[in-house]
Amino acid sequence: MPIKRREFLTTFGLATLATQIPALTAQGKPSSNTILKPLRLQMGDTVGLIAPAGIVDAKDIEAAKKSFLQLGLKVKQGKHILDRYGYLAGRDADRADDVNSMFSDRSIKAIIPMRGGWGCNRILPLLNYSLIRSHPKILIGYSDITTLLLAINARSRLITFHGPVATSTWNEFTVDYFKRILFNGEAVTMQNSNGGEVRVGIIAPGKARGKLIGGNLSVLTAMVGSPYLPSWNKSILFVEEIGEDVYRVDRMLTQLKTAGILHQIAGFIFGQCTNCSLGDEPSFTLIQVLQDHILPLGIPAWYGSMIGHIKDKFTLPIGVEVEIDANMGTIQMLEAAVSVEK
Structure with a gap:
């Protein structure tokens, strides 16, 4: 009986190596499971x-x-x-x-x-x-x-x-990250500007690596249960919000938790909550809500990153491997997000 390919690889200790090689079709093209990087931007495009x-x-x-x-x-x-x-x-x-x-x-x-x-x-x-x-x-x-x-x-x-x-406001801060990531194809480290008014706050210290996924919190939670969301397994989740009372942020994070999403992630970043208020009733602060939901996860996390409805904003590549440092409030890309090949 012929030896199957997987049995052959396992026998010779190559199964792990095989999983690290991008899957190809019979024509030598990336399979449907391979993540694709778009071509970088150039002047005149x-x-x-x-x-x-x-x-x-x-x-x-x-x-x-x-x-x-x-x-x-x-x-x-x-x-x-x-x-x-x-x-x-x-x-x-x-x-x-x-x-x-x-x-x-x-x-x-x-x-x-x-x-x-x-x-x-x-x-x-x-x-x-x-x-x-x-x-x-x-x-x-x-x-x-x-x-x-x-x-x-x-x-x-x-x-x-x-x-x-x-x-958006295409100011120096925003344009700098836009160009370095999308024109130059750099693997940058994103960190709030030293001279800016935005300060980061640690929820839980430490470093973590994973695939970067996220966006607007209310929009993301509205997609839960649909077939249009990526895998959350060991990912780095970032969210931001605007114009929501704190209890609504609490409600949305609770939805992510009860849906089993928060328990899968390796790290968490809360950007800006622009024009978010405590509401008219007695309330928790936003920080208290974040601590309630995120601290029990035992993962590195912080808030205040320059993500969201603000003038100065990062360009964040969704699906790229990153390393975050909650102590420093940094997002380090571990690879370029665009292809430089023609």
Whole structure:
């Protein structure tokens, strides 16, 4: 009886090595389980602007064009970018079509949503994940764009990026991380600026390694139970929020815990909770809530990282291996997030 391949590898002590080699198809291409890195940006490249969520004004598009021109980039608008359908930037099918079309358009090197709001969750079943995987390119954004970042990472196995949208403040801090990670292909260490007003606070000390996953907390929790989330096993989870009372943050973290997510992660980062309040009733502080949920996990964790609805923000690669240091409040990329090959 012929020896099976796995038995052969085990017999010769090579099973562990085999798991470290990226799986290939018969044609020598990466298998569907291999994580893909998009091609890096270069001066003169064209970025595609879309509105997959909330309504966009023409003046915002013009302002965004100026920002990208200063970065040495050209701009191409999505066909439905100025559509309106209630509080959404067009009907679900049309907004999904703009996403699919931008990925299939070979002239586009990166896709940058104009803004968040609400609506991306509605178009997830309409996205062509096979097409997206066959045309890997940079997708970056935050807030409601969290939905697209996580779903495409999970279903298309593509590195995506939590960072500025087109209407963000493209200041020196934000642009620096954007360029170093997406243009230069650097494996950077992210740390709050020494001269900034934002300070980090340790929840639990220590270092941890894992795949970086996360985004807006309310958007992420709205996806729990769907088939559009990545694996949480030994991951580093980061979240941020805006305009929520502390009890709601408590409720959402409780949902992640009861869903079995928090018990799988290796490290935790809470970014900014912009305009979050204690509410009118007697309340815990945000720090107390974070300690209640995270300390029992026994993992490195901190709060105050420059992630979220703030002017100065990191560009965070979703799906890349990182090492975090809760004592220093740092996120160290262990590999580049983009490919430099043509």
